Amino acid sequence: MRNFRRISQIVFLLLFLWLLIQTEYHGKDIISYPVKVFLDFDPLILFSSLLAAHGIPPAFPLAMFWGLVLVGMTLLLGRFFCGWVCPLGTIHHFIGWLKKRKLPLKKKMERGKYRPSQRWKYLILIGLLVASVFTVQVVGLLDPLSLFIRSLALSINPAINYLTRAVFNFLYFTDIRMITTVSEPVYSFLKAHYLSFKQPFFQQSVFLGLIFLLIVGLNFYRHRYWCRHLCPLGALLGVLSRYTPLRLEVSKECTQCMVCVAACEGGAEPHSTDSWRSTECVLCWNCVKSCPKGAISFALPARRKKGAPYVDVGRRRLITSAVAGLAAVPLLRVGREYKGFNPQLIRPPGALAEEEFLRRCVRCGECMKVCLTNAIQPTLLQAGLEGLWTPMLMMKMGYCEYYCTLCGQVCPTGAIQKLPLEEKQKVHIGTAFIDKSRCIPYTLATNCIVCEEHCPTPKKAIWFEEIEVVNHEGERVVVKQPRVDPQLCIGCGVCEYKCPVVDKPAIYVTSIGESRSPDNQLII
Amino acid sequence: MEHSSDRRQFLKLLMGLGAGFTFTGRLPLYNQTPVTPDLAVAEGTSPAPTTRAALETMGGMARYISRGDIVLLKPNMSWDRVPEQAANTNPEVMRTLVELCYQAGAKKVKVFDNSINDARRCYVRSGIMEAVKEAGADVYYVDERKFRTTNLGGEVLKQWSVYTEALEVDKVVNVPIAKHHNLCRLTIGLKNWIGLLGGNRGKLHQRIHQCIADLAGFFKPNLVVLDAVRILLRNGPQGGSLNDVKVLNMIAVGTDQVAIDSFAASLFGLQGSEVGYIKLAHERGLGSMELSGLEIKRVRL
Numbered sequence: 054m055r056n057f058r059r060i061s062q063i064v065f066l067l068l069f070l071w072l073l074i075q076t077e078y079h080g081k082d083i084i085s086y087p088v089k090v091f092l093d094f095d096p097l098i099l100f101s102s103l104l105a106a107h108g109i110p111p112a113f114p115l116a117m118f119w120g121l122v123l124v125g126m127t128l129l130l131g132r133f134f135c136g137w138v139c140p141l142g143t144i145h146h147f148i149g150w151l152k153k154r155k156l157p158l159k160k161k162m163e164r165g166k167y168r169p170s171q172r173w174k175y176l177i178l179i180g181l182l183v184a185s186v187f188t189v190q191v192v193g194l195l196d197p198l199s200l201f202i203r204s205l206a207l208s209i210n211p212a213i214n215y216l217t218r219a220v221f222n223f224l225y226f227t228d229i230r231m232i233t234t235v236s237e238p239v240y241s242f243l244k245a246h247y248l249s250f251k252q253p254f255f256q257q258s259v260f261l262g263l264i265f266l267l268i269v270g271l272n273f274y275r276h277r278y279w280c281r282h283l284c285p286l287g288a289l290l291g292v293l294s295r296y297t298p299l300r301l302e303v304s305k306e307c308t309q310c311m312v313c314v315a316a317c318e319g320g321a322e323p324h325s326t327d328s329w330r331s332t333e334c335v336l337c338w339n340c341v342k343s344c345p346k347g348a349i350s351f352a353l354p355a356r357r358k359k360g361a362p363y364v365d366v367g368r369r370r371l372i373t374s375a376v377a378g379l380a381a382v383p384l385l386r387v388g389r390e391y392k393g394f395n396p397q398l399i400r401p402p403g404a405l406a407e408e409e410f411l412r413r414c415v416r417c418g419e420c421m422k423v424c425l426t427n428a429i430q431p432t433l434l435q436a437g438l439e440g441l442w443t444p445m446l447m448m449k450m451g452y453c454e455y456y457c458t459l460c461g462q463v464c465p466t467g468a469i470q471k472l473p474l475e476e477k478q479k480v481h482i483g484t485a486f487i488d489k490s491r492c493i494p495y496t497l498a499t500n501c502i503v504c505e506e507h508c509p510t511p512k513k514a515i516w517f518e519e520i521e522v523v524n525h526e527g528e529r530v531v532v533k534q535p536r537v538d539p540q541l542c543i544g545c546g547v548c549e550y551k552c553p554v555v556d557k558p559a560i561y562v563t564s565i566g567e568s569r570s571p572d573n574q575l576i577i
Numbered sequence: 578m579e580h581s582s583d584r585r586q587f588l589k590l591l592m593g594l595g596a597g598f599t600f601t602g603r604l605p606l607y608n609q610t611p612v613t614p615d616l617a618v619a620e621g622t623s624p625a626p627t628t629r630a631a632l633e634t635m636g637g638m639a640r641y642i643s644r645g646d647i648v649l650l651k652p653n654m655s656w657d658r659v660p661e662q663a664a665n666t667n668p669e670v671m672r673t674l675v676e677l678c679y680q681a682g683a684k685k686v687k688v689f690d691n692s693i694n695d696a697r698r699c700y701v702r703s704g705i706m707e708a709v710k711e712a713g714a715d716v717y718y719v720d721e722r723k724f725r726t727t728n729l730g731g732e733v734l735k736q737w738s739v740y741t742e743a744l745e746v747d748k749v750v751n752v753p754i755a756k757h758h759n760l761c762r763l764t765i766g767l768k769n770w771i772g773l774l775g776g777n778r779g780k781l782h783q784r785i786h787q788c789i790a791d792l793a794g795f796f797k798p799n800l801v802v803l804d805a806v807r808i809l810l811r812n813g814p815q816g817g818s819l820n821d822v823k824v825l826n827m828i829a830v831g832t833d834q835v836a837i838d839s840f841a842a843s844l845f846g847l848q849g850s851e852v853g854y855i856k857l858a859h860e861r862g863l864g865s866m867e868l869s870g871l872e873i874k875r876v877r878l
Contacts, residue, residue, distance in 0.1 A: 080701045225722055250697060250718075425695050454695055456657050456702070493783060502760040503779040507693070509657075511817035517759075533760075551693075553779035 055338040058136060062143040069140035073205055074247060076422045076463060082474070084462050089116075089419055091140070091198050092465035096120035097178075097286040098199070098415050101192040102466055104185040105412040114467045124293060131294040135280055135287050136318060136335030141201040142287075145279055146318060146337075149272040161315035164276040167322045171281045171333060172366045176374040178288035179366075183378030188408075189385055189439055193415030195285050200265075203442065206422035207255040207431060208262035214249050254450065255421065256430050257442075281320050281333070291332035295363055298353050301329040301340070306348035313340035313349060322362070323349060330362050385439040394573040396563035398435045399446040399544065402453060402480040403461040403470040406569045407436075413468035416442040420460035420469055426451025428546065429460060444469070446482065448546030448562050453482060455509035455545060478510075483544030484566035484575060485514070485537045491559035494532040498524035504535055504548035504560050514541035515548065539566055539575050613640070614874035616831040616840055621878030624669035624806045624828070630876050631802070631828040632677055641800045641832075644682030646747040649689075650674055650714065651798075653754050653769050654703050656815045657694035663807035663822040664815045666754045668704035670804045670828065674752060675712035683748075686714040690772040691740060693815075724775035731791025733784050738775035743796075751798040751834065755805050755841040757813030757821075760785055762852050764814050765841040766801050766834050767793045786853030793834060793858045801837040803829040805844055835864025836871055843868065 069091055076088040092098060099120035103109060123134060135142045153161055181192045193199040221243075224236040255261075271278035280287050303326045313323045316339035322328040323340035341349045366374075401420055404410050421429045421444055428451030431442040444460070446453060455478060461471040472480065485504075493501040505515040517533035524530050537560075544562045552558035565575050617634035621627035632638050642648055652666035660667055671688065678686045688709045692699035696718045700706040706716050719740055727739040743749070753769040760782055761768060770792040771778055781788040805827040809816045816822065825844065831837045835858045839849025849855040849866030859866040 078695070078697055080697060222722060425698070454657065454698065456698065457695075497783070499783050500760055500785075501779075501782045503782055505759055506814060509815065509817065511812070513812060551779055553777060553782065555777060 055342045058336075058338050061137045062146065065138045066140045066143045069201075070205075073202065073210070073422065076206070076419060077249060078423070078425050078457070078459060082456070082458065084423070084459060088423075089417075089463055089465040090119075092202070092415070092417055092419075093117060093119040094123050095196065095198050095286065095465075096124045097192060097196050097289050098466065100289070101182060101185040101190055102413060102415075104182060105188050105190040107186075110409070110413065110467075112467050112470060114465065114471075117466065123290075127290045127293040127297075129297065130299050131297040131331055131334055131336055132287065132290045132319070133336045134290055135284075136337040139197060139280075139286075141197040142277070142280055142335070144201075144269060145272055145277045148269055149276040149318075152273045153276060158312070158315055162311055165314045165317040165320065167320040167330065167333065168275075168281075171320055172364050172370070173282050174284055174288035175291070175364060175366045176370055177283060178285040178292075179371060179374040180378035180381070181285055183375045184381050187379055187382040188412055189382045190412045190415075191381075191385075191439065191441075192285065193417060194441065195283070196415060197279070197284050197286050199415045199417040200268075202422075203416060203418035203431075204261055204265035206418040208258045208265060210249070210422075211253040211255060211258055212262065214252055217243060217248060218252060251427065253422075253427055256447075257433065261431070261442075276320075277318055280318075280335070291364070294331045294334070297331050299336075299351055300326075300331065300354055301334065302326050302350055302352050302354065303329075304348045304350070306346040307344075308346060310345065312343050312345060316340055316343040328362060330364070332364050385437065389437040389439075394564055394570070395435055396565065397445065397447075398432070399448075399483045399546070399562060399564050400567065400569065401429055401444055401446065401460045401469045402477050402482050402543075403458075403472045404444075404482075404569055405468055405470065410468050410569075411436065411440050411443065413466045414440075414443045415466055415468075417465060418442070418444075419463040419465065420444045423459045423463045424451065425454045425457050425459060426550075428452050428550075446546060446562075448549035449558070452546040452550040453544075455547075478543070479568075481543045481566050481568045483546070483562040483564045484539045485542050485544060485546070485548050485560050485562050487535055487537060488557075488559045488561065491554050491557065492535065493553065493559065494534045495559075498522045498530055498532055500533050501553060502533060502535070503551055503553055507547045507551045509545060509547060510541055510543060512541055514538050514543070535560070542566070615833060615871040616829060616836055616873040618827065618829045618840070618873060618875045619878065620825070620827045620875070622826060624667050624804075624826070625673045626878055627806070627826060627828045628670050628673040628802070629677070630878055631830045634874050634876050635800075635830045638674075638677040638681040641750070642678050642681040642683050642748055644684075646678075646683045647685045647687065647745075648678050648683045648748045648750060649687050649743055649746040650678070650709070650750050650752055651743070651769060651772065652688065652690055652703075652705055652752045653756075653764075653772065654690035654699050654705050655693040655772060657698040657702050658815060658817065659702055660704050661807070661819060661822065662816050663754065663756065663809040664813075664817075665699070665703035666705065666752050667804045667806045668708035670802065670806060671705050671752060672708035672712045674750065674802060675709050675714040678750070679713060686712075687742070687746060688714045688716040689719055689740075689742070691719045691775060692772070719775075721775075729791055729795045731788070731794060733787040734781075734791040734795075740773045740775065743773045748799045749796070751796075751801045752804060753801070753841075754808070755803060755844060756809035756816070757811055757845070759813060761789070761854060762847065763838075763842055763845060765838040766798075766803065767838050767854055767858060770796045786857055789854035790857035790861060790863070793854070793863050794861060798834055799832070801831055801834050803831075803837050803841055805829060805841065808844055810845070833864040833871075835859050835866050836868070839866035839868055840873070 093116040221240040318337040319333040319335040321334035428446045489495040546562045548560045613636040619631035656664040658664035724738045753766040758764040811821040
């Protein structure tokens with residue numbers, strides 16, 4: 054069974070990584086693979102979304118209810134997801150093993166044993182869910198799948214991309230035939246199958262990457278630190294595992310050598326039938342395999358013993374946690390940057406109205422990964438602390454491609470609605486404005502028209518006023534001065550992205566006019 | 578005496594040529610149109626036969642492409658638009674040209690363009706990638722590393738970043754589509770060279786006519802095939818609305834890139850001299866915009 058578990062972990066990790074690589078445009082308007090399937094099966098996201106919406110929110114993707122399958126399986130089997138499926142768990146497992154394998158048995162036992170601090174994750178879960186009930190949905194910050202996708206997509210993957218390109222560019226520019234005849238085909242292969250089409254850049258790559266490395270690094274401190282102490286999904290699955298019929302049994306052969314404890318992934322105290330904690334066990338099968346007497350097994354006992362240990366978080370801690378979750382609501386809400394509308398906060402096309410959007414978005418970063426032009430970036434404080442790492446478009450990084458609907462396709466929760474192309478093309482995400490003090494025809498008295506040329510709407514939102522002006526040589530010339538028609542402008546930002554005034558574009562998009570808000574409007 | 582010697586030489590030459598063609602299996606010269614026109618214009622109902630007819634009228638592709646040549650077919654593939662919107666070169670024209678190049682003995686036909694919208698979308702949605710791939714061309718996205726600052730020797734464009742691969746091929750066939758352009762009035766063949774440039778191309782717009790004339794002095798196509806299957810009358814260069822598209826089902830072929838642009842201008846009811854860069858290129862002696870002085874051979878399918 055342990056080998057099956059290992060194969061399962063590897064297969065699911067590879068599937069997860071492969072799907073992440075496929076989260077990119079590959080010549081088809083519709084993403085060919087179910088790239089968000091891991092998130093679909095995540096019951097933590099499902100429950101917190103339902104709690105935050107106080108019911109099933111409108112246009113909620115049905116695929117989210119796959120999470121119930123995992124709930125059902127967990128009720129029967131326990132936290133098999135953590136030990137067999139979770140790709141982040143597999144990473145922790147592997148890194149933990151790197152540290153553990155060289156340790157003496159005594160140290161291993163120390164690392165394997167249960168610690169009261171493992172209750173933290175339940176407190177985190179409670180805090181997050183209570184906050185959800187009061188409509189602050191920040192579960193995505195700590196949900197392991199969201200966290201892993203976000204870290205890989207916005208930090209690790211761009212970094213690997215950068216490194217790979219740097220190495221192959223170096224080899225290419227050596228211009229030594231012997232080297233390039235080998236390196237270039239390899240590079241082409243990588244470009245076709247792994248590398249992003251263009252080097253991705255994200256504003257908080259370093260920050261997000263460091264958080265991820267810290268979480269992974271904690272395994273050197275304690276085995277599967279994240280899974281045991283912090284993971285809210287693990288906690289939810291743990292709660293569901295409380296009464297699982299599949300139980301660990303230790304036979305009389307046991308000599309209390311405690312080798313099983315040293316091998317335990319979850320800190321589940323597998324050394325006796327009575328001590329075993331179903332809420333912590335990830336069914337890794339290490340204990341069964343490691344027992345020199347073969348005394349440990351998993352079975353379906355007819356009658357479950359009463360008083361099996363579970364994590365007692367403690368009434369006071371529970372209340373504290375719930376109160377903390379509640380207190381987070383007003384604290385996050387009053388600490389906002391803008392009273393009205395943030396001009397920079399341009400949400401992807403199809404994004405729900407801001408309040409609803411924040412209740413849905415799980416900050417997984419799928420939309421940022423898939424964005425054709427790298428325009429979608431994680432927010433820092435633009436949407437308040439409550440909206441940390443939610444998506445916004447930065448037109449200096451990219452723009453919204455007129456014929457693209459990818460972000461809506463990969464959003465797991467429908468925070469960005471999956472719109473048919475014709476509808477998406479009608480969505481206004483903002484409005485463009487011209488900075489006459491920088492725009493070339495206004496300042497240099499010479500034609501430019503780049504913004505108008507790129508404007509993608511069939512009836513262009515940028516039009517020209519032909520004005521006679523005096524240029525610097527004193528000649529009277531007629532120039533085409535661009536103007537924006539806010540009724541036609543969809544705020545895609547290609548004008549800002551392509552503006553030849555490259556440092557601070559002379560045309561720029563702000564969020565006003567966005568279809569999703571009835572109030573952030575310019576025109577009556 | 579002189580006469581007979583000439584005749585003897587002529588006969589020898591004929592025999593030699595005949596033997597040569599027999600052994601190499603190439604088309605005998607005397608099967609080709611002896612004198613090619615300056616411009617061949619074909620009109621038909623579908624792009625492929627029209628393209629073939631236009632090429633045939635210009636003396637056949639073998640006249641311009643030699644055995645073993647590496648050929649660049651440079652389309653306009655700038656926009657995330659479908660063929661019906663007439664923003665990119667027609668894919669069937671491209672496909673036919675790839676086939677003709679290979680029939681003429683080309684070793685390799687390359688197709689690329691430094692597109693304006695996302696390259697992946699432009700290549701796919703223009704239909705060009707699929708069409709030329711099927712015909713056996715090498716079609717790929719531009720590689721950032723292969724742009725080099727190059728001396729263009731122009732009046733405005735002294736130096737600019739140019740895609741080196743475009744300079745390393747044996748033959749270049751420019752395959753522009755004729756479109757309205759809000760700044761230049763029209764974009765046809767001369768402006769199509771911008772697709773081989775890198776850098777901040779928007780900057781060129783400030784002195785666009787001089788820049789394009791400079792490019793016309795630098796890039797010398799071996800052949801220009803004008804795609805006027807559909808032309809874009811308004812809202813160019815990317816259009817979008819089918820109302821702006823006019824179907825002409827026409828292909829024009831020539832070697833004088835200024836003449837081709839001037840001819841294309843006539844399709845919009847303009848004179849070559851009314852388009853700034855065409856006039857400039859003409860004045861610089863890069864070609865002739867005077868259509869009246871050219872032999873234009875028209876065929877209708």
